[in-house]
Amino acid sequence: MEKVEIEARERPQIGKGLKNLRKQGLIPAVIYGKKIGSRSIVIDRKAFVKGVLGSVAGRNAIISLKITGEKGQGISVLTQEVQRNPLTDEILHIDFRHIVMDEAIKTRVIIELIGIPAGVKDDGGVLIHGLREIEVKCLPLEIPDKFEVDVTALKIGDSLHVSDLSAVAGVEILTTPTEMIANCSPPTKEEEVAAPVPTPEEVAAAAAAPAVAEEEVKEKSAPGAPPPPPKTQK
Known part of the structure; x- marks a missing residue:
């Protein structure tokens, strides 16, 4: 220290x-x-x-x-x-x-993850860094600088917890053993949104629309065709 x-x-x-x-x-x-x-x-x-x-x-x-x-x-x-x-x-x-110096104290020590998990390197997984520091009790001169945690062996679905930390002489770990330190999660996939499927009625209406529009254009452009009646006011 x-x-x-x-x-x-x-x-x-x-x-x-x-x-x-x-x-x-x-x-x-x-x-x-x-x-x-x-x-x-x-x-x-x-x-x-x-x-x-x-x-x-x-x-x-x-x-x-x-x-x-x-x-x-x-x-x-x-x-x-x-x-x-x-x-x-x-x-x-x-x-x-x-x-x-001769009295034990409580303090917090950081956790540093070392390496790249196999599940990330080989299968495209995601490394989740959970707990970032833990509470310990020890004499001042025995306080660890940090806890290094090797995550290279983690495969998809694997986790490391406080209970997996290597023991350090003279240092008592006070954090709950079941607290998660690191997890290798499956890769996240973006969901593709499927295009809506039209109903038979919508298909028929879409097919008829161009024909109706074309007929209206012919009627308006025909020579001698009477003008459309004026709109009546209510």
Whole structure:
């Protein structure tokens, strides 16, 4: 498990000057936990994006927050929540959860599917990615970066579930074993809409229509033919 060090400093002005902080490349954040209560801080955006989000472990990377002016090894935390601007995707705020290295914690780990199922490659099936992360309980340093699931052997109709995951020493999986992770479904076929079949009456009417129209044209164009009677008004 990766461990990342990030410099931080106290933020006394809660709720004030947040825009200015972000313009300076800083992210407002909060550390919370049973043993330390709640502390408001700011950290460098680039350090967090590169060191945490850009790491293999991602949000499960263990972070050591070095608070300016404080001695010691720093505060060990995990990233609990990252709030973003829905329009610009800018990071607005971060919640950090304080952890104790010798105490087991609950967290979520992503699932990554590896390979192309035989049912997709040979029979045109469709791979359905169900569960994308699972909940585990373990010591902080034993948190897996991810669970890799090989799907190459899946044929049409085959599925993989949480119960099929390989056991990891020191890691307890809390997610229900019957939850589906991946499924190889049959190919989808587009239904062809059949053209409507005309009834005998419709066929006869269609055949007679050209003859009637032709007869009307002959009557109108015949020399000396009387003009049509005027329409009477009611």
